[in-house]
Amino acid sequence: MITVVLVDDEPLVRSGLRAILESASDITVVGEADDGAAAHALVRSLRPDVVLMDVRMPRVDGIAATRLIVELDRPPAVVVVTTFENDDYVYDALRAGARGFLLKRASAQDFVNAVRTVHEGDSLLFPGAIRSLVTAVGAPGGGGLDGARLTNREAEVLRLLAGGLSNAEIADEIHLGVETVRTHVGNILAKLGVRDRVQAVIAAYESGFVSSR
Amino acid sequence: MITVVLVDDEPLVRSGLRAILESASDITVVGEADDGAAAHALVRSLRPDVVLMDVRMPRVDGIAATRLIVELDRPPAVVVVTTFENDDYVYDALRAGARGFLLKRASAQDFVNAVRTVHEGDSLLFPGAIRSLVTAVGAPGGGGLDGARLTNREAEVLRLLAGGLSNAEIADEIHLGVETVRTHVGNILAKLGVRDRVQAVIAAYESGFVSSR
DNA sequence: GACCGCCTCCCCCGCGCGGGTGATCTGCCG
DNA sequence: CGGCAGATCACCCGCGCGGGGGAGGCGGTC
Known part of the structure; x- marks a missing residue:
């Protein structure tokens, strides 16, 4: 059984989350808090597995x-x-040690899965990377991104990388030197905060x- | 504009596919055939971009x-x-040079995307690999698979691999030697017909x- | 008993990958 | 004009990865 504590200042949101999560037989909401201080105290006493x-x-x-x-x-x-x-706050929260993030408009199943x-x-895999990329979804071949950390070129390289191409193949594909591709890939990894191309x-x-399919 | 030839012995299926594909402004169905011989002749004369x-x-x-x-x-x-x-025929077709495969119950958008x-x-990425894996979806931690080419152990390793873990990390996670993990990964790559872990x-x-989300 | 699939571990070898650092050129912005 | 970011290419280094073998144990089937 997975024990969960909910933290949100709006009772409505807490109720909604509780209803969603308790519909899963392996999840129990053991407590709710309406601000950060109360959350800290509650977590210390209840020792839940997960905090939303x-x-x-x-x-x-x-x-x-x-x-x-x-801590x-x-x-x-x-x-x-x-x-x-x-939401830049999310970014800060991830840096503060959060394991992942979810949008409120996510589906019920998303919350349960999360x-x-x-x-x-140890996942909601690479929350920092995913956070960086969600705002970058847009142009397929290298159009205008905005809030993303990735440049157009980097987005293009990432797309090919995610197609299973090696650095040399990417270089061929977009007519660049392998060295250049290596640089772009390196920058992508750094910006996403991930270790390798996988x-x-x-x-x-x-x-x-x-996206698949 | 992408030109397409449809090959199916049932007129109903061809009509359905035609309706779906022609709803996309960048796709035109230029011909239909109801068996393989007719298809071959039609493709030779019409030179379409894609054949379903x-x-x-x-x-x-x-x-x-x-x-x-x-050829x-x-x-x-x-x-x-x-x-x-x-469908073992699909397997044979992929070996024969097909670029991908789709289930008839796929969504309209799936067909257009495909x-x-x-x-x-050059994709519908790694059709052979995907074909091998679709039948293997099932037990999360290593339950009973069946038509899959992957053994339980291999499926478990693939799942960790797809979580972004290195061979050493996988070895730690399931208490194996790195050498063993390397063997499993090698077998997985061979069975899926792919080049590397990416x-x-x-x-x-x-x-x-x-699955994502 | 012989065989086979699976799991486990081992060695060697070559190479692609990623980190670090630095260089040049372009174009934009103040 | 100077400054800065992006894009391009370069070299070095270490190591993880993947391919090629091989080998032993274990549990099934024939």
Whole structure:
């Protein structure tokens, strides 16, 4: 059984999340808090497996609360919940130690899956990378991106990379030197905060930057 | 404009595909055939970009027709369409040179995407790998697979691999020697017919063996 | 008993990959 | 004009990865 604590300043949101999560037989919501300070206290006493945390809250916000919580010993997995895709607070929260993030408009199944995922492993894979990429979804061949950290060229390279091409093949494909491709790939990995091209591909799929089917 | 030839022995199916594809402004169905021999002749005269081919047909079947078509110079991309997931004919067709395969129950958008994909690049990525994996979807942690080529252990390794883990990390995770993991990974790559772990991850996503969100 | 598939581990070899660093050229912006 | 970001290419280094073998144990089937 996975125990969950909900943190959001709106009772309506908490109720909704509770209803969604409790419909899964392996998940129990053991507590709710309406601000970061209360969340910290609640987590210390209840020791849940997972915390669903709104980033934007009065007084102690989700970032500070996340920071406090992950400093506990054997801390729960914190999943940040947000309304907006382009929310810099989410970025900060991920840096503060959150295991992943979800949009409030995600489906019920998404929430259930997210809780299970962070509980099992160490994932909601590469939240930082996915966060960087969600805002970059757009032009297929290299059109105008915006909030993304990736440049047009980098996005193009990532797309080919996610097609399973080697650096040399990418170079051939877009008529560049292999060295240049290596540079772009290196920059992509750095910007996404992932270790290698495998993780970059995963981030590309998980974020919807490329999509299956 | 992408030109397409449809090959299926049932007029109903051809009509359906035609309606779906012509709803896309960049796709035109330039011809239809109801068996493999007619398909071959039609493709030679019309030189379409893409052929959607049923595998199961009377007289000259889809496999033989695919073989004939891909032997033309500058042949069109052949996409095999089938009713059943566990259809060995599909396997043969892929070996015969088909660029990908689709289930008849796929969505309208899937068909449109498939046509565009094979027309642009060289993909419907790793059709052989995906074919191997679609039948393997099932137990998350290593339950009973069946028609899959992968053993339980290999499926488990692939799942971790698709989580972005290195060989050493996989070895740690399931308490094996790195050498053993290397062997499993090697076998996985061979069975899927892909070159490296990056392509294996892509196949895992494209096949639904692992799924985003 | 012989056989085979699966799992486990081992060695060697070549190469692609990723990190670090630096260079040049372009175009944009203040 | 100077500054800066993006794009291009370069070299070095270490290592993880993948291919090619081989080998032993274990549990099934014939």
